[in-house]
Amino acid sequence: MPAFPQAANASTRNTHLRANLRHATHTIRAKRATAVAELDDWSRLRAAGAAIKDRTLRHLDQYLEQLESAVTAAGGQIHWAADADEANRIVTELVRATGEREVVKVKSMATQEIGLNGALATAGITAYETDLAELIVQLGDDLPSHILVPAIHRNRGEIRDIFTEKMSQWGRPAPDGLTDAPADLAEAARLHLREKFLNAKVGISGANFMVAETGTLVVVESEGNGRMCLTLPETLISVVGIEKVVPTFQDLEVFLQLLPRSSTAERMNPYTSTWTGTTDADGPRAFHLVLLDNGRTDTLADTVGRQALRCIRCSACLNVCPVYERAGGHAYGSAYPGPIGAILTPQLRGTQSELDASLPYASSLCGACYEVCPVAIDIPEILVHLRERVVEGGPASVRGTRTVIKPAKGHAAERAAMRAARWALDHPRLLRTGQRLASRTRRFHPRRLPGPGRAWSDTRELPKVPEESFRDWWQRTRGGSGTGSGTEGRKDTT
Amino acid sequence: MRVALFITCVNDTLYPRTGQAVVTLLERLGVEVGFPEAQSCCGQPQFNTGYRHETEPLMRRYATAFRDYEYVVTPSGSCAAMVRDNYPRMGAKAAAEGRGQELANVAAEAVPKTYELTEFLTDVLKVTDVGAYYPHTVTYHPTCHGLRMLKLGDRPRSLLAAVKGLNLVELPGAEECCGFGGTFAVKNAAVSAAMGADKARNITATGAEAVCTLDNSCQLHIGGTLARQGSTVRPVHLAEILASTEGDVW
Numbered sequence: 166m167p168a169f170p171q172a173a174n175a176s177t178r179n180t181h182l183r184a185n186l187r188h189a190t191h192t193i194r195a196k197r198a199t200a201v202a203e204l205d206d207w208s209r210l211r212a213a214g215a216a217i218k219d220r221t222l223r224h225l226d227q228y229l230e231q232l233e234s235a236v237t238a239a240g241g242q243i244h245w246a247a248d249a250d251e252a253n254r255i256v257t258e259l260v261r262a263t264g265e266r267e268v269v270k271v272k273s274m275a276t277q278e279i280g281l282n283g284a285l286a287t288a289g290i291t292a293y294e295t296d297l298a299e300l301i302v303q304l305g306d307d308l309p310s311h312i313l314v315p316a317i318h319r320n321r322g323e324i325r326d327i328f329t330e331k332m333s334q335w336g337r338p339a340p341d342g343l344t345d346a347p348a349d350l351a352e353a354a355r356l357h358l359r360e361k362f363l364n365a366k367v368g369i370s371g372a373n374f375m376v377a378e379t380g381t382l383v384v385v386e387s388e389g390n391g392r393m394c395l396t397l398p399e400t401l402i403s404v405v406g407i408e409k410v411v412p413t414f415q416d417l418e419v420f421l422q423l424l425p426r427s428s429t430a431e432r433m434n435p436y437t438s439t440w441t442g443t444t445d446a447d448g449p450r451a452f453h454l455v456l457l458d459n460g461r462t463d464t465l466a467d468t469v470g471r472q473a474l475r476c477i478r479c480s481a482c483l484n485v486c487p488v489y490e491r492a493g494g495h496a497y498g499s500a501y502p503g504p505i506g507a508i509l510t511p512q513l514r515g516t517q518s519e520l521d522a523s524l525p526y527a528s529s530l531c532g533a534c535y536e537v538c539p540v541a542i543d544i545p546e547i548l549v550h551l552r553e554r555v556v557e558g559g560p561a562s563v564r565g566t567r568t569v570i571k572p573a574k575g576h577a578a579e580r581a582a583m584r585a586a587r588w589a590l591d592h593p594r595l596l597r598t599g600q601r602l603a604s605r606t607r608r609f610h611p612r613r614l615p616g617p618g619r620a621w622s623d624t625r626e627l628p629k630v631p632e633e634s635f636r637d638w639w640q641r642t643r644g645g646s647g648t649g650s651g652t653e654g655r656k657d658t659t
Numbered sequence: 660m661r662v663a664l665f666i667t668c669v670n671d672t673l674y675p676r677t678g679q680a681v682v683t684l685l686e687r688l689g690v691e692v693g694f695p696e697a698q699s700c701c702g703q704p705q706f707n708t709g710y711r712h713e714t715e716p717l718m719r720r721y722a723t724a725f726r727d728y729e730y731v732v733t734p735s736g737s738c739a740a741m742v743r744d745n746y747p748r749m750g751a752k753a754a755a756e757g758r759g760q761e762l763a764n765v766a767a768e769a770v771p772k773t774y775e776l777t778e779f780l781t782d783v784l785k786v787t788d789v790g791a792y793y794p795h796t797v798t799y800h801p802t803c804h805g806l807r808m809l810k811l812g813d814r815p816r817s818l819l820a821a822v823k824g825l826n827l828v829e830l831p832g833a834e835e836c837c838g839f840g841g842t843f844a845v846k847n848a849a850v851s852a853a854m855g856a857d858k859a860r861n862i863t864a865t866g867a868e869a870v871c872t873l874d875n876s877c878q879l880h881i882g883g884t885l886a887r888q889g890s891t892v893r894p895v896h897l898a899e900i901l902a903s904t905e906g907d908v909w
């Protein structure tokens with residue numbers, strides 16, 4: 166995977182992609198603002214959401230144990246997975262044990278995070294995505310590019326072409342003469358998916374929330390396809406990150422208000438499905454819950470970075486992010502794109518790879534993401550915190566052990582420049598000398614800069630260095646007057 | 660009232676006119692202005708790029724340089740936000756690292772006296788009509804840190820609205836980041852340029868003669884992009900508009 170700037174460089178040139186993204190994100194962000202403005206207690210709701218999540222995270226071990234007891238008592242089975250490999254192995258074994266070679270899936274970020282579909286394919290098991298947008302991504306042999314709308318980068322015409330070309334390879338073909346009218350596309354998907362639902366013996370899901378006191382899992386969705394996956398198969402396997410637990414059923418009251426308004430700008434989401442263990446003669450006979458760590462405990466150990474575990478995956482931060490809008494979701498190289506991806510991925514995976522070390526820099530720190538986040542995650546704060554980890558290293562938890570990590574490679578020149586700049590700035594006399602030199606040589610300044618500065622001068626004019634700095638102007642016009650030129654400056658020796 | 664100017668490193672080196680405008684404006688309003696020469700940069704470029712330990716000496720310098728003053732006024736939303744939001748964070752982190760309270764105390768000294776220019780005018784001096792005259796069509800780009808970190812709200816607009824002769828036109832997508840972001844402009848040059856290009860096009864489309872900002876660093880990026888696009892709209896800092904009078908046009 167290329168580092169973020171290289172990947173983004175390619176997508177900024179794709180005007181078609183940028184137009185699709187711009188249209189989609191601007192539409193939803195305007196709707197969201199209206200939906201949120203309807204509630205006069207939004208800010209208190211937001212604070213409540215953040216507080217519940219924080220409290221849960223502080224006692225995560227207790228709530229997970231409570232969840233385990235409740236799920237087991239309700240007839241489900243718990244499996245603990247420390248990392249992606251372990252989770253994939255567990256799920257593969259569970260599917261194998263049923264003797265099935267096909268499973269249906271409701272959209273799940275956790276299974277994308279661990280690459281479950283690939284792992285199942287290696288074991289000869291085919292996973293069918295049933296969320297409409299996930300289906301488009303899967304048929305198009307593509308990757309999701311948005312948390313909520315994985316196929317946001319595709320327009321209707323492209324979707325029609327994908328359906329026409331690919332549906333037959335996976336099951337029921339697209340109807341003849343399929344148009345790109347939304348109703349026709351939806352009908353084609355419905356017919357294709359119905360066959361899958363009716364034949365499936367195993368369903369795989371994620372969950373938006375898990376309730377510790379009752380052992381209940383919750384999925385919210387707009388299409389109802391997820392509910393089909395949750396209720397029709399004989400075996401249901403849910404793969405869920407450990408941070409998705411909330412203490413009580415009543416806590417859902419807060420999140421089921423925050424989530425739909427933030428994500429789809431709806432007052433209430435169309436389908437809220439809850440399931441608790443197994444029930445005789447109704448729904449799946451067997452229920453397995455795979456609890457996924459995969460870097461979450463390490464994230465929890467970081468007092469600044471752990472805020473990211475509050476995330477309820479609403480995607481509001483993506484929809485307002487000017488960087489996401491230009492770079493597109495694929496540039497983030499993980500299941501989690503946009504601002505949340507920029508802080509979550511380097512915490513879950515570490516900052517060793519070039520891509521992961523570049524993600525905390527994929528932001529201008531404009532703060533729009535923090536402003537919309539329904540659980541008040543201070544994304545800019547975490548970005549800067551992770552930048553520090555990249556360039557200075559420092560203490561971190563890696564696979565459950567406290568260590569001191571080294572700075573990422575490739576920052577030596579930058580570090581030297583930062584140190585030199587700081588040194589000059591900490592010696593104002595020297596700074597003044599530099600300013601005077603710059604203004605005296607202003608005639609010779611190039612219009613294009615060499616080295617890293619080229620990136621600037623390729624698309625922007627360089628400013629002209631003025632003849633006189635503010636400092637010199639002040640000295641010349643006010644210097645002798647004593648109005649505050651102060652003794653500090655005179656004491657300064659460089 | 661002892662008021663010091665904090666003329667940021669970008670103001671000082673590239674946009675001295677902005678600093679001069681602040682001096683002119685404040686002196687016209689009867690404020691005695693000082694400029695402690697021991698001041699330097701707030702450390703934002705270092706801090707935001709991840710070099711917290713390189714930032715600490717600059718934070719100490721800031722607090723020391725302005726020790727004798729009751730108020731520190733700066734014509735930069737992002738530098739004011741750096742002091743107000745990030746100095747306390749740095750203090751807390753140093754304490755958490757077992758390095759004692761020294762840096763937290765430095766932050767506590769610097770934070771309450773630091774004001775962005777428009778805050779100082781409207782909240783401390785309690786003026787919105789500063790007696791300015793600027794007979795031009797202007798559009799306004801609210802800078803991200805002023806908008807979201809300092810929560811300046813309609814302070815800048817109310818100041819602009821009171822300027823005689825000024826015709827304020829709305830900027831579509833005004834609240835979107837211009838794409839500067841300090842080292843972001845170099846590290847993610849393509850995205851930064853794309854954001855800047857969209858911003859510049861929106862600005863040009865308003866038909867304004869000038870685009871007003873609260874931060875020279877945004878001005879650097881927006882101005883550079885406008886110039887490369889061949890636009891005639893000129894970027895101008897709010898201080899320069901407010902410093903202009905009928906007798907003294909900036």
Ligand code: SF4
Nearest residue numbers: 476477479480482538
């Ligand atoms: S970080 Fe906040 S805004 Fe972004 S997806 Fe998560 S909850 Fe939503």
